Structure formats: C-alpha cells, structure tokens
Amino acid sequence: MAVELYGLDPDQFTAARNERAKEARAAGATGASTRIKTLRKPTLAAWLTNQLVRTDPEGVNDLTQLGDELRAAHLAADGARMRELTPRRHNLVQELVTTARGRAKDRGRPVSQSVADRLTETLDAALIDPGAALLVRSGQLTSALRHLGFGVVDETGEPAKFAPMKPKAVRRTPTKRPARQAAPPPPPPAVDRTLERRRTELRTRAEESESEYREAERAEAESLLDANQHQLADLTATIERLNEELEQARQQLRTAQRQTARLERSLDRATRTAAAAQRRRDANHERLANLDGLGG
Incomplete structure (x- = not known):
C-alpha cells in the first residue's frame, strides 16, 4: 500500500x-486504516528521490554500490582509491539529479534549483551513510536527507530514523492455581439487555462521528498545507525567474553604459575636431581678407 502511494x-x-x-476501515481493518492515515505526504525532493528508485533503479543501485566502495576506501585509508572514486561520485550524483529534473519536467512539474540542491544532498547522504542508503532504496522517503558529519537528518533538522522498532520483551508470569468459580449471576432482564445494546450502538455511532470529524479536519488541514506548498513552489520559481530577468537587465544596463561612454568620447573628439577646423577656417578667412586689402 505504502509503495503504491509513494509512487x-x-x-x-x-x-x-x-x-x-x-x-481499510470499511473492510474492518481499523489498525491498517490508522497506519495508512499516518503516512506523511513526501516533500518535492523526497518525491523526486522516490521516482528515481522507480524509474532508474540501476542508477540508484550504482549509487549505493559506489557508497560501499567509498566507505571501504575510507576505512582502509586508501587515498589513491578515494581520489579515483571521488570524481565518479560527483558525476553520478549530477547525472541522477539531471535525470530526475528532466522526468519531472516531462510530467509538468519543473524543479527549482533549491529543490535540486536538496535532492543532491539526499543522494550524497545515501553515498556516505548506509542507513540513508536503505531509506533511499525503500522508495518511501517523506523528506529529503542531509549528512552533517554526525548523522543524517531530514529537511526539518530532525535525525532520520532507519532502524525498525524493537519488539517489547514478553515476560512469563507465574502460573496460578485457578480460583474457585463463583456461581454465575442471574441473567439480566430483557429491558436491561435492550438498553445496553442501545447504549452500545449509540457509543459506536458517536465514535464513528468523532473519527469522521477528525478525518475531515485532518483532510482540510492537509489540503491547506498542500495549497501552501504549491504556492511556495510557484513563488520560488517566480523569484528565480525574476532574478534571472534582473541579471539580464543588469547586463544590458552595463552594456548600454559602456556604449554611452564610447559615444560620449566620440562626441568629445568630434567636438574638438570641429573646433579646430573652425579655427583654421577663421584664420584662412583672415589671411584672405588681408590679401584682398593689399591688392586694393
């Protein structure tokens, strides 16, 4: 069930x-119904990781195998092997991130750079920590992972949990002798049985109504959260687009400023040239006038 949902x-x-x-609840499996309702919706970076497990299992397998090799080289203090594997590490992670972004875009869901960075951190954590690798390969991540040197945490900063819960130890209680059974009480009157059955029915209906009310509240809260998350993703994409447009405008401004400076220098040279030509013209006119005076 969880495998299907996280796909x-x-x-x-x-x-x-x-x-x-x-x-599940309608089928009488109330325990399974409760467990299903507690499943958390994955963040976008976690969803991308889960999709990689489903669409590129060989790439994810290469990633975890490379992580095993890196850890072995680190434990053996094999510097040459570490230098050999490190470029492969960066190339493989970037290939997986590029693949995930491309397939998400094909499904009409472009991925911002901040989400791609969290996906990169998740894949790096899987390379470094075997527990994180197990979480990634499960294909059921709910949050991106990040390795901080002392362990792996999710997007909220809380430690990521990989180990299954240990069952409680069952202690054997000493055997007691059966107590003498008392005489059974007399059967209750038919009216009492009817009232008790009615109470049970009303109590069951009240519990069902309370459960439905809580589920409706939870669904409404999750719907609002989903809407806010989508709005946040849209705003992030808009900010990135506006930042790119702003940078382009700044580059155009710098180009225009350089062009203006060149034109101003050209104008200054042309002005000086014109002034010098005018002075030469005036001098020539003056000499011509002097010659005309001598001839008269």
Whole structure:
C-alpha cells in the first residue's frame, strides 16, 4: 500500500491515502486504516528521490554500490582509491539529479534549483551513510536527507530514523492455581439487555462521528498545507525567474553604459575636431581678407 502511494504525484497523494484508509476501515481493518492515515505526504525532493528508485533503479543501485566502495576506501585509508572514486561520485550524483529534473519536467512539474540542491544532498547522504542508503532504496522517503558529519537528518533538522522498532520483551508470569468459580449471576432482564445494546450502538455511532470529524479536519488541514506548498513552489520559481530577468537587465544596463561612454568620447573628439577646423577656417578667412586689402 505504502509503495503504491509513494509512487503517486504529490498532488494525488493525500486524496489517495485517505481513500485507502477509508477502504481499510470499511473492510474492518481499523489498525491498517490508522497506519495508512499516518503516512506523511513526501516533500518535492523526497518525491523526486522516490521516482528515481522507480524509474532508474540501476542508477540508484550504482549509487549505493559506489557508497560501499567509498566507505571501504575510507576505512582502509586508501587515498589513491578515494581520489579515483571521488570524481565518479560527483558525476553520478549530477547525472541522477539531471535525470530526475528532466522526468519531472516531462510530467509538468519543473524543479527549482533549491529543490535540486536538496535532492543532491539526499543522494550524497545515501553515498556516505548506509542507513540513508536503505531509506533511499525503500522508495518511501517523506523528506529529503542531509549528512552533517554526525548523522543524517531530514529537511526539518530532525535525525532520520532507519532502524525498525524493537519488539517489547514478553515476560512469563507465574502460573496460578485457578480460583474457585463463583456461581454465575442471574441473567439480566430483557429491558436491561435492550438498553445496553442501545447504549452500545449509540457509543459506536458517536465514535464513528468523532473519527469522521477528525478525518475531515485532518483532510482540510492537509489540503491547506498542500495549497501552501504549491504556492511556495510557484513563488520560488517566480523569484528565480525574476532574478534571472534582473541579471539580464543588469547586463544590458552595463552594456548600454559602456556604449554611452564610447559615444560620449566620440562626441568629445568630434567636438574638438570641429573646433579646430573652425579655427583654421577663421584664420584662412583672415589671411584672405588681408590679401584682398593689399591688392586694393
């Protein structure tokens, strides 16, 4: 069930999860229904990682194998081997990020640079930490990962958990002798049984109504969260686009300023040349006038 849900697009996750939980509850599997409702919607970087596991399993397998080789070289203090593997590490991570961004764009979901950076951090964590590698290969990430030197954390800064919960130890209790059974109480009157059955029915209906109310509240909150996350992604993309346009405008401004400076220098030279030509013309006119005076 979780494998199927974490393979869906982010905007399909919440509705599909709630529907699966409702189906499980209708089938009487209340425990499974509760577990399904607790599944968290993946962030965009986590969704990209989960998609890589499904669409490029060989690339993810190469990544985890390279991580094993890097850790072995590190433990052996094999500097030559580390220098050999490090370029492969960077190239492989960038290839996977490029693949993930391209496939997301094909599905109408462009990926901003900040999300791509979190995907890069997740893949790097899988290279460094075997526990993070297990999480990545599960294809069920809910948050991007990041290695901080002392462990792996998710996007909120909380430690990422990989180890399954240990079962509680079951202690054997000493065997007791069966106590003497008392005489069974007399059966309750039919009216009491009817009232008790009615109370049970009303209590069940009240619990179902409370559960439905909580589920509706949760669905509404998740819908608002989804809308805010999409709005945040759109605003981030808009900011990046505006930053690119601003940088282009600055480059055009610098080009125009350089062109203006060249034109001003050309104008200054032309002005000086024209002034010198005018002085020569005036001098020639003066000499011509003097010659005309001598001839008269």
